[in-house]
Amino acid sequence: MQNKLFYCFLLLSLLLVSCDTKSVFDNYETVPEVWNKDKTISFKVSPPDSTKAYDLFVNLRNTNAYKYNNLFLIVEMNFPHGKRIVDTLEYKMAKPNGEFLGEGLSSVKENKLWYKEGVVFSETGEYTVNIKHAMRENGEVNGIANLEGITDIGFRIEKTE
Numbered sequence: 001m002q003n004k005l006f007y008c009f010l011l012l013s014l015l016l017v018s019c020d021t022k023s024v025f026d027n028y029e030t031v032p033e034v035w036n037k038d039k040t041i042s043f044k045v046s047p048p049d050s051t052k053a054y055d056l057f058v059n060l061r062n063t064n065a066y067k068y069n070n071l072f073l074i075v076e077m078n079f080p081h082g083k084r085i086v087d088t089l090e091y092k093m094a095k096p097n098g099e100f101l102g103e104g105l106s107s108v109k110e111n112k113l114w115y116k117e118g119v120v121f122s123e124t125g126e127y128t129v130n131i132k133h134a135m136r137e138n139g140e141v142n143g144i145a146n147l148e149g150i151t152d153i154g155f156r157i158e159k160t161e
Contacts, residue, residue, distance in 0.1 A: 021159075024048060028059065028154035034146035035133055035153075043129045043155040047121035052159070056115040058131060059154030062093065062100065064107050066149025069094040072134040075115060080125025088134060089115070108151065118160060129155050 029041045047054065058075060071093050076086045091113045094100050102109030121127065131153055135144045 022161075023156065023158055024054060025157040026059075026154065027156075028061075028152045030152050031150050034148050035150045037133060037135075037143045037145055037147070039132070041131045041153040043131075045127045045129060045155070045157065046125070047127065047157065050121055050124060053118040053120050055117050055158045055160055056119055057156040057158070058089070058091075058113045058115050059111065059152075059156050060113070060150060061104075061108050061110050061152040062102070062149050063109075063151060064100075064149070066093065066100070066147075068135065069096075069098070071150075072136075074132045074134050076130040078128040078130070080123045080127060083123075087115075089113075112156070131155070 024047070025043075025045050027043055029043075031039075031041075058073060060071075069092065071091045073089045073091070074086065075089055076084060078084050091111070092101060093111070100109045102111040104110050133144075133147050133150070135147050136142070137144065
């Protein structure tokens, strides 16, 4: 009986590990209690192949403490030789009825958000991706100082199909 259980566990582990064949880079940073508007989450990336195209994603996990139906992010990509691209992005986080989008059965939802498609990392060296939130209350000029409900921010690079 113990052997059967061991082999079932081994098979399940192999299936889970082998399911994500598209991932080239997938890393998360935990956000302490709140995400301060001045806190930049950074990822250092050395792409494996400068001739292939990749799809880029911002991943994040949120809890029920997140009280908005959208999320504004500023994502900056710094290239090895000084070039810089800055994008302001908006993502839907909830359905009109308030139910959060994303995957997960518990109170934590995981979201895989499109950032860029078909990117070729033509410069050799290390790239840096910086992510900040740019949330504001309606009608307010100043941003939300401490955004609640975001627990982790991630950056993912996938092989294109």
